[in-house]
Amino acid sequence: MVEIKTAREIDAIGAAGRVVADILAAARAAAAPGVTLKELDGVARDVLARAGATSPFLNYHPAFAPVPYPAVICTSVNDAALHGIPGDYRLRDGDLLSVDAGATLDGWVGDAAVSFSVGTPADGDPELISATEAALAAGIAAARPGGRLGDISAAIGQVGRSAGYGISTDLGGHGVGRTMHEDPHIPNRGKAGRGLRLVPGLVLAIEPWFIAGGRDGIYLDEDGWTIRTADASRAAHAEHTIAVTGDGPVILTAPRQR
Ligand code: MF3
Ligand code: CO
Numbered sequence: 131m132v133e134i135k136t137a138r139e140i141d142a143i144g145a146a147g148r149v150v151a152d153i154l155a156a157a158r159a160a161a162a163p164g165v166t167l168k169e170l171d172g173v174a175r176d177v178l179a180r181a182g183a184t185s186p187f188l189n190y191h192p193a194f195a196p197v198p199y200p201a202v203i204c205t206s207v208n209d210a211a212l213h214g215i216p217g218d219y220r221l222r223d224g225d226l227l228s229v230d231a232g233a234t235l236d237g238w239v240g241d242a243a244v245s246f247s248v249g250t251p252a253d254g255d256p257e258l259i260s261a262t263e264a265a266l267a268a269g270i271a272a273a274r275p276g277g278r279l280g281d282i283s284a285a286i287g288q289v290g291r292s293a294g295y296g297i298s299t300d301l302g303g304h305g306v307g308r309t310m311h312e313d314p315h316i317p318n319r320g321k322a323g324r325g326l327r328l329v330p331g332l333v334l335a336i337e338p339w340f341i342a343g344g345r346d347g348i349y350l351d352e353d354g355w356t357i358r359t360a361d362a363s364r365a366a367h368a369e370h371t372i373a374v375t376g377d378g379p380v381i382l383t384a385p386r387q388r
Pocket of ligand 2: 303304
């Protein structure tokens with residue numbers, strides 16, 4: 131069921147979203163060659179604790195996963211596209227890292243992700259990251275009242291395909307509210323003019339992720355969580371939680387102005 135949020139509820143999701151933005155900023159600032167992914171998870175835990183927020187990721191146990199999720203962020207390096215579990219891996223110069231974070235504050239959830247190079251970017255990574263960010267911006271721009279869900283999917287897919295990247299439809303965007311994953315599912319490619327009509331009060335996590343090698347295949351790592359590219363090429367991911375309002379889309383996980 132797709133839920134419509136009131137203006138006050140959207141404000142509450144925005145408060146959670148600001149915590150998510152702070153986590154992503156802190157993790158990005160801490161990410162450097164030699165730093166472990168677990169250390170980044172620790173940085174995220176500190177931000178949550180200081181904000182009086184909890185993590186919707188920690189102990190999350192959907193039907194597709196064999197074990198509950200053991201951390202507060204996902205850290206996906208290189209051929210890991212999504213849901214990488216922060217472990218003892220030490221970041222290296224040139225790694226492409228995606229950090230995905232959530233926060234629950236006063237019962238409302240925010241969800242966002244960012245991808246960046248650690249140290250000196252490897253060949254092709256800046257273009258892959260920029261395309262993912264451009265697709266996120268295009269998807270958000272399409273989240274207007276009167277449009278359709280397929281407009282968001284089509285806008286994302288067009289950016290990825292025209293750059294020659296692979297796009298899996300297995301995991302995509304989703305509704306957000308009191309829980310992290312609500313209806314509707316938002317595939318990262320599709321047909322404009324189709325699907326759910328977009329109305330004010332929809333709160334959506336839009337999350338394009340593209341595969342550099344150009345093929346769409348993925349597989350689940352033995353850890354039961356990490357989604358990897360089938361061709362072992364790199365993937366990048368970008369995500370914001372947004373609200374559809376009468377004035378157009380509003381980003382609820384935007385970095386704080388400073
Ligand atoms: N943004 C990710 C998603 O919607 C967050 C996953 S959290 C995890 O899939 F706990 F499932 F890892
Ligand atoms: Co999400």
